[in-house]
Amino acid sequence: MPELPEVETVRRGLAPVLEGQRLASVRINRPNLRFPFVPRFVERLTGQRVDRLNRRAKYLIADLGSGEHLILHLGMSGRFVVEQIDETRQPGAFHQAIPRLAAHDHVVFETAAGARIVYNDPRRFGFMVLVEAGALCDHPLLAGLGIEPLSNDFHAGAIDRLFAGKAAPLKAALLDQRLIAGLGNIYVCEALHRAGLSPARPAGTLSGARRRAACARERLAGAIRDVLTEAVAAGGSSISDHARTDGSLGYFQHAFRVYDREGAPCPTPGCHGHIQRQVQSGRSTFSCIRCQK
């Protein structure tokens, strides 16, 4: 599921029920997701207050009252669903009375205020990692992450610097979380189409003083910012797994111009090409060879 817009959508759904609330109970239904849960994961979380829920790239980061942090990643198929539980029941008593667990409901949080937050992840590429106080910035999962594409630091000049000398195709460079953090397969394809840039073009050709390179990176920076902003406003893209925390679907998938549209006419005005699919770095790329150069 989740690229930056989907993760941000989940963050916005979870923040109102988590921030300022205590975790009255935590339950894990298996020993691992992508990684094994750390020892005493449940005990270390239970009773803690969540001060804030942040997002960095495709990670959610809960700041806990103890100074520790809980890093959450949704992998490919992870989702959170929030339900309001009967407030007359005793917190923590849901072990007996829990409503039916669906398949792949791996983690269940219950807040003192009566929200139940269920993490469901069929493929289990997601994970939850507890980080000691003060160790967040240096954590290996986060330390190497690149620039946030919706931050003020992201602009054509950043692309100029990051892509200088890179022989890798634009598709691969944009997927590289060490350069720009948060883009995934869908939004890379969409941004490249909007910018009129070929996914196969060497990333380094967007660097340097030449006017054409400067125009190209200007278009790319704008396209990335636009597509992500629009997708966040739409609640993300719901292909098969992503849903908002209230169960409703995002609708940005209806705005895709190229992703999963092989054979369709190119939506660029005046371009009479069609969308083709190719495989780059083992993953599908969708583009129009006519208007993406």
Added chain:
DNA sequence: CGCATCCCCTGCCTGC
């Protein structure tokens, strides 16, 4: 180092 390939896991869709 930079880049490509493979792998983790389950579900769904297609074609035979």
Added chain:
DNA sequence: TGCAGGCAGGGGATGC
């Protein structure tokens, strides 16, 4: 109808 194969939004480990 059943089954095999391919494919899926993630990232990490490996090998060249």
